[in-house]
Amino acid sequence: MREMIVNELTQTTHELIRSFAQYLPRLVVMLIIVLAGLLIAYILKAIARSILRLTKFAKLSENAGATQLLKQAALPSSTELLSRFVFWIAWIGFILLGVSALGIGGFEEHVSRFFLFLPRLFVALGILFFGMLAAGFFSRATLLAAVNANSRSPRLLSLSVRLILIIFTVSMVFEELGIAEQTIMLAFGIAFGAVMLGLALAFGLGGQELAREFLERRLTRDGKEERENELSPL
Amino acid sequence: MVEETFLSDDFLRELINVGEVDILIGVPTHNNAATIEPVIQAIQAGILKCFPRERAAIINADGGSRDGTRDLFAAATISDVRHASKLYTLRTLHSISANYGNVLDGGMALRTILAASELLRAKACVVISPDSTTIEPDWVQRLAIPIYKDNFDLVTPLYRRHKFEGLLMRNLLYPMTRAVYGYAIREPYAAEFAVSDRLVTDFLGSETWDNELDRIGPEMCLTTRAISADFRVCQSFLGTKAPTDGTSTDLVSAMRRTAGVLFASIDKQFSTWSTNSSTHEIKTFGSPAEVNLEPVSVDRKRLYEMFVTGVAELHPVFRSILSSTTLEELQRIAAVGDNEFKYSAELWAKTAYEFAGSYHKSVINRDHIIQALVPLYRGRTLSFIAENEHSSAERIENNVESQCVEFERLKPYLLQVWNGGK
Numbered sequence: 044m045r046e047m048i049v050n051e052l053t054q055t056t057h058e059l060i061r062s063f064a065q066y067l068p069r070l071v072v073m074l075i076i077v078l079a080g081l082l083i084a085y086i087l088k089a090i091a092r093s094i095l096r097l098t099k100f101a102k103l104s105e106n107a108g109a110t111q112l113l114k115q116a117a118l119p120s121s122t123e124l125l126s127r128f129v130f131w132i133a134w135i136g137f138i139l140l141g142v143s144a145l146g147i148g149g150f151e152e153h154v155s156r157f158f159l160f161l162p163r164l165f166v167a168l169g170i171l172f173f174g175m176l177a178a179g180f181f182s183r184a185t186l187l188a189a190v191n192a193n194s195r196s197p198r199l200l201s202l203s204v205r206l207i208l209i210i211f212t213v214s215m216v217f218e219e220l221g222i223a224e225q226t227i228m229l230a231f232g233i234a235f236g237a238v239m240l241g242l243a244l245a246f247g248l249g250g251q252e253l254a255r256e257f258l259e260r261r262l263t264r265d266g267k268e269e270r271e272n273e274l275s276p277l
Numbered sequence: 278m279v280e281e282t283f284l285s286d287d288f289l290r291e292l293i294n295v296g297e298v299d300i301l302i303g304v305p306t307h308n309n310a311a312t313i314e315p316v317i318q319a320i321q322a323g324i325l326k327c328f329p330r331e332r333a334a335i336i337n338a339d340g341g342s343r344d345g346t347r348d349l350f351a352a353a354t355i356s357d358v359r360h361a362s363k364l365y366t367l368r369t370l371h372s373i374s375a376n377y378g379n380v381l382d383g384g385m386a387l388r389t390i391l392a393a394s395e396l397l398r399a400k401a402c403v404v405i406s407p408d409s410t411t412i413e414p415d416w417v418q419r420l421a422i423p424i425y426k427d428n429f430d431l432v433t434p435l436y437r438r439h440k441f442e443g444l445l446m447r448n449l450l451y452p453m454t455r456a457v458y459g460y461a462i463r464e465p466y467a468a469e470f471a472v473s474d475r476l477v478t479d480f481l482g483s484e485t486w487d488n489e490l491d492r493i494g495p496e497m498c499l500t501t502r503a504i505s506a507d508f509r510v511c512q513s514f515l516g517t518k519a520p521t522d523g524t525s526t527d528l529v530s531a532m533r534r535t536a537g538v539l540f541a542s543i544d545k546q547f548s549t550w551s552t553n554s555s556t557h558e559i560k561t562f563g564s565p566a567e568v569n570l571e572p573v574s575v576d577r578k579r580l581y582e583m584f585v586t587g588v589a590e591l592h593p594v595f596r597s598i599l600s601s602t603t604l605e606e607l608q609r610i611a612a613v614g615d616n617e618f619k620y621s622a623e624l625w626a627k628t629a630y631e632f633a634g635s636y637h638k639s640v641i642n643r644d645h646i647i648q649a650l651v652p653l654y655r656g657r658t659l660s661f662i663a664e665n666e667h668s669s670a671e672r673i674e675n676n677v678e679s680q681c682v683e684f685e686r687l688k689p690y691l692l693q694v695w696n697g698g699k
Contacts, residue, residue: 105597183594183641183645186590186591186594188648189590190590191529193582193583193586274441274444274573275443275520276443276445276446276528277446277535
C-alpha cells in the first residue's frame with residue numbers, strides 16, 4: 044500500500060516535472076517577448092515624444108483647448124499623455140503576443156480581436172483630437188465675433204458652441220469604437236434636440252423682449268444708428 | 278506681362294483700341310451710384326485743367342454693382358464738364374468700365390486697374406476712391422505730377438481730417454509703419470494714391486495676388502512693397518477727406534484689411550526692417566496733414582463698455598497673445614472707471630508689438646489675433662478722444678507725434694518679442 048502511494052506520487056511528480064519542462068521554453072519565450080516588448084515600447088514612446096515635440100503638438104493641443112482640460116483634470120501634458128499611450132498600447136500588444144505563445148486554448152482569438160480593434164482605436168483618437176481642435180477653433184471664433192458685435196453673454200455663446208461640438212465628437216468616437224452605439228445615438232439625439240428646443244423656448248418665450256430687441260436692432264434703423272455712432276477708423 | 282485669362286476679352290479689346298496713354302485714372306466701384314457722378318466729373322475736370330495735352334484714360338473696375346453704377350459711369354460725358362469749365366483737351370479722353378466679378382474684391386479691382394495701366398503703358402496710374410465726395414479737380418494733378426514730372430514711384434495722400442476720424446490710421450498704421458520701416462507715411466492705407474509704371478510692373482509681378490490675406494488689403498501691401506523695395510515715395514496734400522459712411526465701415530473688416538496686412542508684411546519682411554533703425558524723411562507736396570476741430574458727439578460710455586467687456590471676456594485669448602505684465606496692466610486700466618480711464622501710448626505700443634509678435638509666431642489662428650485687437654483698439658480710441666477732446670490742432674499733432682516716438686523707442690521691444698520672449 045505504502046509502496047503504491049510512493050509510486051503514484053513519484054509518477055505524478057515526474058509527469059509534473061515533464062509537463063513543466065515541456066512548458067518552460069514557452070514561458071521563457073513569453074518572458075522574452077514581454078521584456079523585448081517593454082524595451083520596444085520604451086523606444087516607441089521616446090520616438091513618439093520626439094515626433095510630437097518636433098511637430099509642435101503641444102501648441103496644436105493648446106489651440107484645441109485640450110491642454111486646459113488636461114490641466115483641470117490634473118493630468119500630464121498632451122505630448123506626455125500621447126507618448127504614454129503609445130507605450131502602453133505597444134506593451135499590451137507584446138504582453139498579449141507573449142501570453143498567446145503559451146498556447147492557452149481560445150486565447151488567440153482574443154489577441155487577434157485586440158489587434159483588429161487597434162485601427163479603430165486610432166481612428167477614434169484622431170476623431171477626438173480633430174473634434175477638440177474644431178471645438179476650440181469655433182468656440183473662440185464665436186467668442187470673438189460676439190465680443191466685437193457687443194452681444195450679450197459672449198462666453199455663454201462660445202461655451203454652447205464648444206459643448207455642442209464636444210458632444211458631437213464624443214458621440215462619433217463612441218460610434219467608431221462600437222461602444223453602446225444605439226444608446227449613444229439615442230442619447231445624442233435626445234440631448235441635442237433638448238438643447239435646441241430649450242434654447243428656442245428660452246429665446247422665444249423667456250426672452251421675448253430680448254428677441255424683439257434683437258430683431259429690431261438687426262432689421263430696422265436702430266442697428267444702423269448704432270453703427271453710425273462709431274467713428275470712421277480709416 | 279498680364280496673364281491672358283485675367284482680363285476679359287471685351288475689356289482687352291477696348292484697351293487695345295485705346296492704344297497707349299500717359300496717365301490712367303482708375304476708379305474701383307461697387308454699388309457707388311450715390312457718389313460716382315461727381316467723382317467722375319471732378320476727375321474729368323482735373324484732366325481737362327491739368328493735362329490737356331496728355332493722353333489719358335479713366336478705367337472703372339466694378340465688382341458687380343446692382344445700383345446702376347456702371348451706367349452712371351458710362352453716362353458721365355466730358356462735354357458737360359467742358360461746358361461748365363470752358364476747358365478743352367487736345368486728346369480723346371477714353372472711359373472704359375470693366376466688370377471684374379460679381380462681388381466686391383478690392384484686390385481684384387486694383388489688379389484690374391494696374392494691369393490696364395501696364396497694358397496702356399501709362400507713366401502714372403492714379404487711383405481715386407468713388408466715395409470721395411469732397412474731391413476737387415486738382416487732386417488728379419496733385420497725385421500725378423510727382424510721378425509724371427518728379428520721377429517718384431508712389432504718391433500717398435495727406436488730408437484735412439476731422440480730429441477723431443481716421444483714428445486707426447493715426448493710432449496704429451502710421452506709428453507702426455513709421456517705427457518698423459522707418460518711413461513716416463501718414464496714410465499707408467490710402468484711398469487715393471498714384472503709382473509709377475515701374476512700381477505697377479513690380480507690384481503686378483509680386484506674390485500679393487497669390488495670397489488671400491494680401492488681396493483683401495492691397496493698398497497696404499502696395500505701400501509696404503514700395504518701402505521695402507526702395508521705390509521713391511512721397512506724400513501730397515489733397516484736401517478735405519470725406520467722412521466714411523458709418524454703415525460701410527465695419528471695424529473688424531477694416532482691421533483685417535489694414536492691421537492684418539501690415540502684420541503679414543512685417544512677418545514677411547523681417548530682414549528688411551530688423552536692421553533698419555533710422556527714420557527717412559518723406560518729401561511732402563503741399564501743406565502737411567490738417568485737422569478739423571469741429572465738435573462731434575462720441576458715445577464714450579459705449580466705447581468704454583466694449584473695451585471692458587473685451588478685456589474680461591477675451592481673457593483666455595489674450596493669455597495666448599499678450600505677456601502677463603501687459604495683460605495685467607490692461608486689466609488694471611479696465612477696472613479704474615471711465616472717468617479716469619487712460620490707455621497710455623507706451624502700453625498701446627507694447628500691445629501692438631506683442632500682437633505683431635504673436636501673429637508672426639501664429640500662437641493662435643491669425644485672423645483671431647486680428648479680431649482680438651478690435652476691443653483694445655476701442656480702448657485706445659477712447660483714450661485718444663479723452664486726451665484730445667478740447668485740444669488745439671497743434672496739440673493733437675504733438676500727441677500723434679509723441680505716440681510715433683513711443684513706437685520708435687519700443688522697436689527693440691518688438692525685436693525682443695519677435696525673437697522669443699512674449
